Amino acid sequence: MxxxxxxxxxxxxxxxxxxxxxxxxxxxxxxxxxxxxxxxxxxxxxxxxxxxxxxxxxxxxxIPQRLPLGGTWSPSEILALNTLIGEQKGRYQICGPNAFNRYGYDEQVPNRVYAYNNRMFGERMVGPIQLTLIKVADKRLGATEESVTPDGEQGVYSSRARTLLDGVYDWSRFGSLPRAYEWIRTDLKKNRVSERELVRVTLRYGDVGTIRRMGYLLERESADAMLLRKLERTLKPTRSLIPWIPSKPKRGVINRRWGVVDNECP
CATH class of the missing domain: 1.10.10 (Arc Repressor Mutant, subunit A)
Known part of the structure; x- marks a missing residue:
């Protein structure tokens, strides 16, 4: 050293x-x-x-703003992302485990930064900062909020509603189901997020499987019928079924409206 x-x-x-x-x-x-x-x-x-x-x-x-006399220096996670993605004139939003921790869904502090972006895919290092970059289409970036670090860097995070949505959408990457269902239920009960906002981000950033699962969840939570119909109208008739919990066998009660097999119970 x-x-x-x-x-x-x-x-x-x-x-x-x-x-x-x-x-x-x-x-x-x-x-x-x-x-x-x-x-x-x-x-x-x-x-x-x-x-x-x-x-x-x-x-x-x-380069650090101040000379690290007698010691070492590391950029903040936000500075690392802003520099790497900004140099490519791209956009990003911090997501997944970092967002789960930010909003109090998971107490574990990730040892790397996960970020959706429209430029890079894969693992990167900026000094000691470990980054997992998930390249997505421009249309999948959005529903964000900004945070300013003590050194004045402006970071972009997925919003609370978008983070919940991604817990369902990107469950295989983040290992977030069925935990995300409970996060959604709790936030609805505590008015941290609204049914309307969840439906909005689901329609804009979700896929068919996410719409089915979110629709089934909101129906179980007695959501507004008009909001449920908004989700339902985007689905084409199908006989295929998806499991409520993807990691468990597809055995359980069938909900035909959403094409979901409720396999929550053993």
């Missing part, structure tokens, strides 16, 4: 701070500091390995 700074390291931080730069790219320092490409590459490598700057991708580095 790097604890002391040489002349080139100090020059890099002074240059970035004097110009108010949060990122540096390969080639930025050759003229500014009068060094060769090889020297620049080694400088970036030393500082990123010493956890004093963070590599966003090959050739792009995040």
């Amino acid at each position: 790097k604890r002391t700074l040489g002349n080139l390291e100090r020059a890099l931080f002074a240059y970035a701070q004097m110009r108010g730069l949060r990122t540096l790219r390969t080639g930025d320092l050759t003229v500014a500091l009068g060094i060769s490409c090889t020297q620049e590459s080694k400088l970036f490598t030393r500082l990123s390995k010493g956890r004093m700057i963070a590599q966003v991708r090959r050739g792009l580095y995040l």
